Amino acid sequence: MEEELRRLIAEVRAYPSSSPQRRKALNKLLMLTQKLRGIYRSTHPNYLDALDRTFEWVCKNIDVFNLERSYVVWFNGYLKWRIRDLYISDNEYIPSLDQPVANEDELRTLGETIAHPKFSLSGIDLLLKTEQEEQRQRQGKAVWEYIKQDPAGKLTQCHLQKDPQCHCQLLAQEILLHDPPKKIAQIARELNIKNQTLYSHWNRHCIPLLREIALIFEPKP
Amino acid sequence: MKHINSQLLTVPLKQQAHIYAQQFAAEQATIEKGKQVYLNTLAVCAVRSYLQWLAIENTVAQSECWHPGFRAIFNVADLDLPQLGKKLECIPVLPGQNALVIPPEAIENRLGYVGVQFREELEEVELLGFLPAQKTRHEAIPLTQLKSLDDLIDTIERGEWVENLRQWFEGVFQLEWQPVESLVPSLRLKTIPRQNTVSRGKIMHWENKPELILVVRITKTTLGKVEVCLRIYPYGDIAHLLPGLQVELLDELGTVCMEQQAGKKTNWIQLDFSCQPDDIFGVRISLGEMSMTEQFIV
Incomplete structure (x- = not known):
């Protein structure tokens, strides 16, 4: 999985932005990302919006991802930061290397204080x-x-x-x-x-x- | 079913998607209609998110599903791809459903259809795949016939250089398509403006060879067909086309349907044919090993 991930990241980076080859490689990278263990999940009302923003951010920033670091930590770092504030600009985000950005308990408690309407078919x-x-x-x-x-x-x-x-x-x-x-x-x-x-x-x-x-x-x- | 084993992309449904869905659905006359509008809205929002990830330009500003009159009458879930002048139809698929149901009102000007799989929990959806617009009018297409999202990307890529001739009748032209008189001054006196006829020309650049002008004249006929007249002229002060220059008309699959070749003193080359709405054709201009192709949709 790890090897496949690195191969895909390299593939995405090999193509110019907006090229169909890059977009197809991003398709594969996104699908693989969604299957990775350790991707942060939460019942916080902002979670799904933040997850959406994270996929967009990953596609935009995959070129600057440091291959020597953990992809999951990189992904979760932005995701957790985004959950806390959905509307501030990406420019304000400073990835801290391997440190978890937010305390998970803190996020969860925050999530529980806000009513989370469940939508169903x-x-x-x-x-x-x-x-x-x-x-x-x-x-x-x-x-x-x-x-x-x-x-x-x-x-x-x-x-x-x-x-x-x-x-x-x-x-x-x-x-x-x-x-x-x-x-x-x-x-x-x-x-x-x-x-x-x-x-x-x-x-x-x-x-x-x-x-x-x-x-x-x-x-x- | 094919899609169970293959890889699918999951798209989270945003809070704003539910807000739009609720707002649009609450306007409707019945619960059933409201549910249709609710799911159509969510499906469009999910496909928007996906296109946003891949930085593919899209908008709902001109979408019928974003207009209260249209969404009340029709079963539409259309998303505009402004660079192509085409729409993607985002079709909800409910649990247990094994076909994509395409309403007749969702056929015009569609690039194709994206199947959006819903589950009981409306937190996320899966994109089942893409079906390019086709002329055959099946109302229900088995999900097994859906192609992958890579096919959607290819279709969008190919579509990016298809010139939409239907828009010419509405006075919408891409920048490079100029009034013919400004490109070929000798034509100024010869063209008589007529109703239902539009002409435009484009300079075609090659490396190390004199430029050419491609002129396209389209005429609407009473039978709903469009007559097309293509001409290739030399650009500027050059009187003749290069001998051996070849012009070919290609159909949607790239098969050559007509061809003409320049002789020693050919002033221009002309191809005449007629098309049905939605026909796609290409013009390939070649000289020796060099060639360039322009694609059009009627």
């Missing part, structure tokens, strides 16, 4: 239920209302030439608003229309029209 529903209810004017909801109401009649007017019933409003409701969204092939079967006809109508006429409508809803300042 199955928690999204519950989170959104409250969050959505709290928002008085939901722009996303207004967009859906627009599609359902079609106040200017644009969506219903955008239909297959031979089939006025097969219009953009119906398709948008089935493909985009329906839960779960219907597949174009399924709608084609239901309406007894050729798949390709429906697909090209959707792509050529409906999507551009819906893009126009999307633009009505300006980002809030």
